[in-house]
Amino acid sequence: MNHRSDIDRVMQVWMADGPTAIPDRVVDVIAARIGVQRQRRAWPFPRRTIMTRFKLAAGLAAAIVVAVVAWQLLPGMGGVGGQPTPIPSPTAIPTSTPAATGPVALPNGILSAGSYRVQPVSDPATLSVTMDVPAGWVGYPANVALASPGSSNEGIVIGFLKADGLFSDPCQWDMDGTGAYDQPGDVEIGPTVDDLVAALQANSSYTSSTPSSVTFGEFQGSELELQLPGDDVLSTCDREPGGEPKGLFYVFSGKEAGWYAQGPDNRFRLTIVDVDGTRLIVMINYFEASPQADLEAARAIVESFEFTP
């Protein structure tokens, strides 16, 4: 009976017995199913972290919850033997959120129709944007971004940037060889909206549309669109060490400008606004095949923006 106490060997021998080849009919079914199953776009969100006032408040609240729970679990504090206090865990998968009745901080997950608020940059942290969002869009507060429903390969993302400069060759952005995303670009730009627009138009690595003026209340800006290159160019671009297997194409430089091309033939529809001295870039990131209805919804979201310096 000694062999029966060797449970490791028992399990190995027992599990060795059984099918080890995939039946052809299963392969056929899988081939048919992926033929009608779109791949989800993996949004390579900007490589940056913004510690906003909301995040700080959330972190503080979480710390208080943990402290309270720990206190209650101390002997003599009524916690031992009592009902455990649930600690909320972070949500990894977007989930539905309750209907928003007033401007609320952008939550993680699928959004109900309502008014949401974000703090798009860390400096100044007081700058906030309020927007009206239709149901079904997906909030990514950690990236200060919203994605269109479904997030397929033709999905649309609305994001925010603040650029210090540009890369003259957005494909060869890793100028110091470290792979760091926040390297200074080699094109310095002046402080105004017009300075940035002129620099974008002067770059031949992408094509840009004719800019037009926009107004958000008391704040003025410009709109233009960039058509980024295809896979033939992206495949030759500098890569993030240990990260995306594909090359990255960075237009803007700076610590809060880490958006790169989200795929071949990506389009950046840019709204650049001077919000009381802060040059904020709003990006609608989309593709030629993006659903027109989603693109119109994205434009409507941006048009609803109300900026608070």
Next chain:
Amino acid sequence: MDRDLVVAAQRGDQAAFVDLVRFRGGRFFAIAHRILRDVDRAEDALQEALVIAWRDLPSLRDPDRFDAWVHRLLTNVCIAEAGRERKRISNLYVLPVDDPAAPDEFLGIADRDQLDRGFQRLKPDERAILVLRHFVGYEPTEIAELLGISAGTIRSRLHHAHRAMRAALEADARAAVVGGTSR
């Protein structure tokens, strides 16, 4: 070779993904079958996991981690599948078996039957952990990383599962002894 297929599939190449399924699917199916002990359910789980894998493949950052990534998806699908109450249907398919079963000198038919019964009594996640440990060959720390559970919890569940399987075998032995003395 497989890495190229993964990268191509990440870019939407369906034929590359089907090739991956052909090349790697046998191992995945074997894992699903060991966890679920049922051909129909293993096929369903494998289909589900691989369609999810196709859908989410662009999010896989390191193509060299494809196998481990699919193991995670597949294990989670199998655990969910095992947790469902489903009418069991007899399997009438002729299964392709690459290697014949090991000679039964080490484990007799009765032993295997007892192991089957003991295994079916385990919780789905304990079954999965046993398979990942003894069939796939993952260390407890790797299983922990795969399933997003602490290594201590994995070791604890592994210990419980081992004890249950050992008890199943010993029950078989006791039954044989009792049967022998009663004659």
